[in-house]
Amino acid sequence: MDVLISPVTAADVEAIAALARVVWQHTYPGIISQQQIDFMLAQRYQPPRMREELTMADIWWDQLTLDGQLAGFVSCLLSGQPGEMKLDKLYVDPQRQRMGIGARLVDHVVARALAVGCQTLILAVNKTNQQAIAAYRKQGFAIRESVCVDIGGGFVMDDFIMARTLPERAAGS
Template sequence: MPKTLIIKSQSKQNFLQIETLAREIWEEHYTPIIGAAQVAYMLDKFQSVEAMQKQVSEGYEYFRIQEEGQLVGYLAFKEEQHGLFLSKVYVHSKARGKGLGKAAIEFVKTEVQKRGLSQIRLTVNKYNHNSIAAYLKMGFAKTRELVMDIGEGYVMDDYEMVLRVGS
């Protein structure tokens, strides 16, 4: 099995690497779901170096997912009262199907346990069927539907999903 590392990201250089990878992932995966204009808007608003630095100042923690020394994905979470809000978990299409998404969730579960928390919460686009199926397979449950205005006339039309983590 290839060597996978999940490494904390804090430097501008780390965020530049993630921003570049995010653009590749989002333009390929999300353009058919939400369209190119909304993808471009969301990349700038949520996945740019400046956006990541602001999120870190608000308590988010970013991690790079590397396989055999290559950056193939990233994740970000923020601690909440009872758990971690998994804001981002993305794996490049060339690295999907190798268990990296599951490894990322296992990493986050370990963080939940280390911190004495009890759950992972995330949101996922309602039309992102493959990701929803993967989350359900890993034990997440849909808890509610969310429609959030994110500006410029765009909305995020998501499911909230939660995974209870035993201690």
């Protein structure tokens, strides 16, 4: 099977947004309300907003394809704290989960974080998203703090912030 990780382009954003809806509908009922799912998808996956993010120097979107078929995507950004990158989105097609795709996308973000001189990778995950928390623990993340963030529309994100300290880059690498 041909596995490729490549940058998301402007031509890909509709397919990414469609996959996001599939994964969210598979994952979040029971964790957050349908109203909140719809609100957050509209907030984060509007093609014009995604295209704008693609032009920004401190945000990266990447996609993973299996034999040319979109199977997952990831985005990361500089958090604003020195030496810290945030893994902002990580979504794998429900039909393709537990195949190592999430781990490969995290490895990709770790390499990018190291390449831009970051020592810490953080993320926010819903406190009851046990599947993702398990996957992140396996990837070396640990819970750093508990937050509850107002995201507008009468909704909050009740999250754990997880963090992973990255290895120092070897000299010359």
